Amino acid sequence: MDAAYQRIADDIARLINSGHIAAGSQLPSVRELAAQRGVSATTAVSALRVLEQRQLAEARPRLGYFARRAPAPMAEPQFRPPQSHSRAVRISDVITQMFPGEAPSPPRAAPLGAALPDPELLPIQALQKATARLARTRPQLLSGYGPLDGSLRLRRWLVAHYLRCETVLDPSELLITNGGMEALELALGAVCQSGDSVAVESPCYFGFLQVLETLKLKACEVRTHPRSGLSVEALAEVLQAPGGERIKACLLCPTVSNPLGATLPDADKQALVALCQRYGVALVEDDLYGDLHYAAQRPRPLRHFDARAEVIVCGSFSKTLAPGARVGYIAAGHHVERVRALKFATSVSTAPLLQAALAEVLEGAVYVRHMRRLRQACQDQVEQVMGCITEHFPPETRVVQPSGGFLLWLQLPAGSNSLEIYRAAISEGLEFAPGALFSASGQGFADSLRLNCGHRITPAMQAAVARLGALCRQHLAQSQSASHSP
Amino acid sequence: MDAAYQRIADDIARLINSGHIAAGSQLPSVRELAAQRGVSATTAVSALRVLEQRQLAEARPRLGYFARRAPAPMAEPQFRPPQSHSRAVRISDVITQMFPGEAPSPPRAAPLGAALPDPELLPIQALQKATARLARTRPQLLSGYGPLDGSLRLRRWLVAHYLRCETVLDPSELLITNGGMEALELALGAVCQSGDSVAVESPCYFGFLQVLETLKLKACEVRTHPRSGLSVEALAEVLQAPGGERIKACLLCPTVSNPLGATLPDADKQALVALCQRYGVALVEDDLYGDLHYAAQRPRPLRHFDARAEVIVCGSFSKTLAPGARVGYIAAGHHVERVRALKFATSVSTAPLLQAALAEVLEGAVYVRHMRRLRQACQDQVEQVMGCITEHFPPETRVVQPSGGFLLWLQLPAGSNSLEIYRAAISEGLEFAPGALFSASGQGFADSLRLNCGHRITPAMQAAVARLGALCRQHLAQSQSASHSP
Structure with a gap:
C-alpha cells in the first residue's frame, strides 16, 4: 500500500496542492517520470493514474497528463444554536433501522x-500472526478469565503511550473493556444517576446518544464550532444560568470529534477542565480518534490539563488497529472502584487472548x-x-x-x-x-x-x-x- | 484424564458406595486387581491410591487396602424464609473486596x-487449534465488527443444541454476547425500568444481585428448596398478596442453580411459566449450568414450557468450554428488537474470531x-x-x-x-x-x-x-x- 507509484503520486500531489505546479500545466511524461525517479514505465503510469483518480490530473489524448485546478476550498457548515435545555434521548429506533443485525441488502x-x-490500512497481518502464535502457545489465555482489570502489559503500554502526549495515567486506574462503547457506558454509569443531564456536543456522535438513552440520561446539546469543537462559552452560559438545570457530566470528543473532526484548542481544553471542576461537572473524554489527528505530534488530551485525575478517559483500538478485536479502555481516575464494580457486573472481564495479541502488535516497531x-x-x-x-x-x-x-x-x-x-x-x-x-x-x-x-x-x-x-x-x-x- | 486406573477406581467406588463392598472388608490386592482387569501392577496401584484419596479406601501396612465406611449422607441445609418485600440491592462493595482487579495475594x-x-477438564487444545487456524486464515475476523447479532453459525448451533432438549429457538431471536453476564444485563434492561422489583431465588447468585444493583432494580427474594429450587407456591403468594407490590420480572436458574445446584421439577417449571404469564411477569432464565445436569438427558429449560416465546433464555460457554472466550448468548424471544438496540449501544458486537473458533469446536465430535x-x-x-x-x-x-x-x-x-x-x-x-x-x-x-x-x-x-x-x-x-x- 506504500508502493513506489503511490509515493511518486503523493509527491506530485503535494506540488499541485501547494501551487508549485500550476493548474493546467503539463506533467512529466511517462518516460520522463520513469527516468527522473528511476522506476519502470509501468510504475510511472500507475502514479499518473492515481493522480487522475484523485482528480489532480487529467489525461488529454495524445498529449499526456495535465495538472488540474485544485478545487476551491468549500464553505464551512453553519449551525443553528441548539435548544438550551436538556431533553430525553430517543434515537435507538432510528439507529437500529440503519444498522440491521444481519448483512445489508x-x-x-x-x-x-x-x-x-x-x-x-490496518496491520491485520501482524495481529493475525500474534493471535495465532498466542492461541497455540498460551492455553491460559482461553481457559481463564484473566485479570479482571485486563492485561497489565496492555495497560502499561497505554501508560507509556499517553506519556508521549504529556499525560500521566496510572496502570491501577486503567481497565480494559469490550470496545470503546462499554468504556463510555461504564464512565457515565459511574458518575450519573438515571434522569441526570449530560452536556454533549451538537452535532453529537449517535453512539453517545445511545449510551445516554440506555442509561436514561438527558442530553443537553451545546453549541459546537465545526473546527474548534464544543463552545466552552456556551457551556459556561448553561452552567451559570440562574435557576438553570444541574448538569451532572459532560461527554465529548475533545481531540478529533465524531462527526465533525473538530479539535478543541489547548486554551479551551484548559478552560473546560477548570469550568467543570468549578461547577462539579464530571468530564468524560472520548479519545477514540485522538491518535488520528493529522499533526505530526497529536494534541494533548483533556486529562493533561487536569491535575486532579477527575477526567475519565475512554478509548479503543477499533479505529486504529482492529475493530474485530473489540478491545477498548477506560482510565477512570478517582472513579476506578465504582467503574470496576460496574465492569465486573456487566461482562466480568475482556477476552484475554485478544488483549495479549494487541499488546504484542502495539509494542512492535510495525505499529x-x-x-x-x-x-x-x-x-x-x-x-x-x-x-x-x-x-x-x-x-x-x-x-x-x-x-x-x-x-x-x-x-x-x-x-x-x-x-x-x-x-x-x-x-x-x-x-x-x-x-x-x-x-x-x-x-x-x-x-x-x-x-x-x-x-x-x-x-x-x-x-x-x-x-x-x-x-x-x-x-x-x-x-x-x-x-x-x- | 480418563485413564484405565481411573475407570477401575470408579468401578470399585460405585461398589463401595452402593454397599456391595462392605466397609472394613479387604479390597483386591495389587496382583489380584492387575490380573482381574488385565492391567499392569502400576495401573492397579494407581487405582487403589485414587480410592484412598477419595477416602473410600485405607491402606493398612503389610495388609493391603480396605474399604472405608461410606460417609453417612449429610443433612440438607435449612433456610429461614426470606423477607417478603423487595429491597434495594447493596452487594457490589462486598463483592469487589473479594474479587480484586489484580491477582490475589x-x-x-x-x-x-x-x-x-x-x-x-476443558477442550482447550481443540479451541487453541481452531483459534490459531482461523486467526491465520480469516483476516476479516479481526478487521471487522462482524454481524451485530453474532456468528450465524454459532447461533445455528445453539438452535440445534436446544432442539435436543425439545426447545425451539429461532436464529433471529438469538444474539451473541460478551459472556453470560452481558446477556443477563440486556435481558433485564429490556424488560425492566429503574426502580422495578425482580423476584429471585434465595440464596441468590451474587452475579444476579450485581446486575440488579447496576440497573437499580429491587430484589424480591423468594423461598427456595435446596433440591427443587424456587418455591413457585411462595412466588404465587407474593404475586397474589392483596395490595402487594408489583413484580416486573423473575430472574432464576431453573436447571442446576448457583449456588444450590437445585433443579425445578418439570411440573414446577410449567406452573412457573403459567403463573408469570397470568401476572404479566417477565421470565429471565439463566441456563448457564443446564448442560451440566448429572442426568444422561438434561432436563428441559423453562422456555420449553412457554409456547409464546416470552421466556428470555441466557447462557454462555464459560462453564463448559472456555471462560476466556468471554462468549455468551441471549434468546430474547419477543424482546429481540429492544435487546438488539441495547447490545448495539453497550458493546456493538462480540469479537468475531472467538465466536468462529467456538462454533468450530462445538460442531466437532470432540465436544x-x-x-x-x-x-x-x-x-x-x-x-x-x-x-x-x-x-x-x-x-x-x-x-x-x-x-x-x-x-x-x-x-x-x-x-x-x-x-x-x-x-x-x-x-x-x-x-x-x-x-x-x-x-x-x-x-x-x-x-x-x-x-x-x-x-x-x-x-x-x-x-x-x-x-x-x-x-x-x-x-x-x-x-x-x-x-x-x-
Missing part, C-alpha cells in the same frame, strides 16, 4: 456509512510506522472525497475541514432532507449517516450528513460518491419545485 | 472460590465426548469434596446434594459466621464464597458458604478443604465460648 455499493478504516501511514492515508482520502463532493454535489454544499480522522460532515443547501435522501440511496446500496442521527430528538441536522472516508478511494467509491451527489441534486430540485408549486 | 491455596471448572466426561468429573469431584467435609468440618454441617454442576453449598452449625471465617482463611490464601454474597442486603446466610468443586481433587485441594474445616471448627469453638462467657 442490497449489497453495499461503498463503505460510506459506519465510521471504520479500510482493513487494508509506529503503521500509524504514520494511516494518518496520511486518512488525510489523503478525506481530500479526495472532498474533491468528488465539489464536482458532484449541489453547489453551495458546505463541508467541514476535519483536523484528523476519516469522517466528513456535509451540510446540503437549505431545503434538503438527508433522511429522505437516505431512503432513496439505501435502496441502491448507498449508505451514509444522515444528520438526524446526531441530535437527541432524532430531528435535528436534517440538511446534513456524515460520510466515512476511511477506505481507499477506488473507482467504485468515486462512483458511489458521485451517485450520492446526483441523488442530493435530484432531491433538492424536487423539494424546490414542490415549495414553489401553488 | 497471598497466592491461592486452592481454587475453591470462583465458580470455574478445571482448565484440564459431545467432552461434555460426557465433564459431567462425570463434576459429579465425582463434588462427591470427593463432600467426603472431605464429612471428615474435617464441624459435625452438624449441612450440605446440599446438587443435581448438577460443580458447586457445593454448606450450612455451618448455628453461631457460625462465614464472613469472619473468610477473613481468617483469605490471609492463608484459602478462598471460598461466603453466604453473605447471596442475599440482597449482604447480611443473609451468615452461617453458609459456597465451595467451587470444579477442579480436579489433588492432595493440595484436600489439604485446603481440611484446613478450611479446621478454621470453621476453631471459629465455632471461639464463638460458642464467647456466647457462654459472662
Whole structure:
C-alpha cells in the first residue's frame, strides 16, 4: 500500500496542492517520470493514474497528463444554536433501522456509512500472526478469565503511550473493556444517576446518544464550532444560568470529534477542565480518534490539563488497529472502584487472548510506522472525497475541514432532507449517516450528513460518491419545485 | 484424564458406595486387581491410591487396602424464609473486596472460590487449534465488527443444541454476547425500568444481585428448596398478596442453580411459566449450568414450557468450554428488537474470531465426548469434596446434594459466621464464597458458604478443604465460648 507509484503520486500531489505546479500545466511524461525517479514505465503510469483518480490530473489524448485546478476550498457548515435545555434521548429506533443485525441488502455499493478504516490500512497481518502464535502457545489465555482489570502489559503500554502526549495515567486506574462503547457506558454509569443531564456536543456522535438513552440520561446539546469543537462559552452560559438545570457530566470528543473532526484548542481544553471542576461537572473524554489527528505530534488530551485525575478517559483500538478485536479502555481516575464494580457486573472481564495479541502488535516497531501511514492515508482520502463532493454535489454544499480522522460532515443547501435522501440511496446500496442521527430528538441536522472516508478511494467509491451527489441534486430540485408549486 | 486406573477406581467406588463392598472388608490386592482387569501392577496401584484419596479406601501396612465406611449422607441445609418485600440491592462493595482487579495475594491455596471448572477438564487444545487456524486464515475476523447479532453459525448451533432438549429457538431471536453476564444485563434492561422489583431465588447468585444493583432494580427474594429450587407456591403468594407490590420480572436458574445446584421439577417449571404469564411477569432464565445436569438427558429449560416465546433464555460457554472466550448468548424471544438496540449501544458486537473458533469446536465430535466426561468429573469431584467435609468440618454441617454442576453449598452449625471465617482463611490464601454474597442486603446466610468443586481433587485441594474445616471448627469453638462467657 506504500508502493513506489503511490509515493511518486503523493509527491506530485503535494506540488499541485501547494501551487508549485500550476493548474493546467503539463506533467512529466511517462518516460520522463520513469527516468527522473528511476522506476519502470509501468510504475510511472500507475502514479499518473492515481493522480487522475484523485482528480489532480487529467489525461488529454495524445498529449499526456495535465495538472488540474485544485478545487476551491468549500464553505464551512453553519449551525443553528441548539435548544438550551436538556431533553430525553430517543434515537435507538432510528439507529437500529440503519444498522440491521444481519448483512445489508442490497449489497453495499461503498463503505460510506459506519465510521471504520479500510482493513487494508490496518496491520491485520501482524495481529493475525500474534493471535495465532498466542492461541497455540498460551492455553491460559482461553481457559481463564484473566485479570479482571485486563492485561497489565496492555495497560502499561497505554501508560507509556499517553506519556508521549504529556499525560500521566496510572496502570491501577486503567481497565480494559469490550470496545470503546462499554468504556463510555461504564464512565457515565459511574458518575450519573438515571434522569441526570449530560452536556454533549451538537452535532453529537449517535453512539453517545445511545449510551445516554440506555442509561436514561438527558442530553443537553451545546453549541459546537465545526473546527474548534464544543463552545466552552456556551457551556459556561448553561452552567451559570440562574435557576438553570444541574448538569451532572459532560461527554465529548475533545481531540478529533465524531462527526465533525473538530479539535478543541489547548486554551479551551484548559478552560473546560477548570469550568467543570468549578461547577462539579464530571468530564468524560472520548479519545477514540485522538491518535488520528493529522499533526505530526497529536494534541494533548483533556486529562493533561487536569491535575486532579477527575477526567475519565475512554478509548479503543477499533479505529486504529482492529475493530474485530473489540478491545477498548477506560482510565477512570478517582472513579476506578465504582467503574470496576460496574465492569465486573456487566461482562466480568475482556477476552484475554485478544488483549495479549494487541499488546504484542502495539509494542512492535510495525505499529509506529503503521500509524504514520494511516494518518496520511486518512488525510489523503478525506481530500479526495472532498474533491468528488465539489464536482458532484449541489453547489453551495458546505463541508467541514476535519483536523484528523476519516469522517466528513456535509451540510446540503437549505431545503434538503438527508433522511429522505437516505431512503432513496439505501435502496441502491448507498449508505451514509444522515444528520438526524446526531441530535437527541432524532430531528435535528436534517440538511446534513456524515460520510466515512476511511477506505481507499477506488473507482467504485468515486462512483458511489458521485451517485450520492446526483441523488442530493435530484432531491433538492424536487423539494424546490414542490415549495414553489401553488 | 480418563485413564484405565481411573475407570477401575470408579468401578470399585460405585461398589463401595452402593454397599456391595462392605466397609472394613479387604479390597483386591495389587496382583489380584492387575490380573482381574488385565492391567499392569502400576495401573492397579494407581487405582487403589485414587480410592484412598477419595477416602473410600485405607491402606493398612503389610495388609493391603480396605474399604472405608461410606460417609453417612449429610443433612440438607435449612433456610429461614426470606423477607417478603423487595429491597434495594447493596452487594457490589462486598463483592469487589473479594474479587480484586489484580491477582490475589497471598497466592491461592486452592481454587475453591470462583465458580470455574478445571482448565484440564476443558477442550482447550481443540479451541487453541481452531483459534490459531482461523486467526491465520480469516483476516476479516479481526478487521471487522462482524454481524451485530453474532456468528450465524454459532447461533445455528445453539438452535440445534436446544432442539435436543425439545426447545425451539429461532436464529433471529438469538444474539451473541460478551459472556453470560452481558446477556443477563440486556435481558433485564429490556424488560425492566429503574426502580422495578425482580423476584429471585434465595440464596441468590451474587452475579444476579450485581446486575440488579447496576440497573437499580429491587430484589424480591423468594423461598427456595435446596433440591427443587424456587418455591413457585411462595412466588404465587407474593404475586397474589392483596395490595402487594408489583413484580416486573423473575430472574432464576431453573436447571442446576448457583449456588444450590437445585433443579425445578418439570411440573414446577410449567406452573412457573403459567403463573408469570397470568401476572404479566417477565421470565429471565439463566441456563448457564443446564448442560451440566448429572442426568444422561438434561432436563428441559423453562422456555420449553412457554409456547409464546416470552421466556428470555441466557447462557454462555464459560462453564463448559472456555471462560476466556468471554462468549455468551441471549434468546430474547419477543424482546429481540429492544435487546438488539441495547447490545448495539453497550458493546456493538462480540469479537468475531472467538465466536468462529467456538462454533468450530462445538460442531466437532470432540465436544459431545467432552461434555460426557465433564459431567462425570463434576459429579465425582463434588462427591470427593463432600467426603472431605464429612471428615474435617464441624459435625452438624449441612450440605446440599446438587443435581448438577460443580458447586457445593454448606450450612455451618448455628453461631457460625462465614464472613469472619473468610477473613481468617483469605490471609492463608484459602478462598471460598461466603453466604453473605447471596442475599440482597449482604447480611443473609451468615452461617453458609459456597465451595467451587470444579477442579480436579489433588492432595493440595484436600489439604485446603481440611484446613478450611479446621478454621470453621476453631471459629465455632471461639464463638460458642464467647456466647457462654459472662
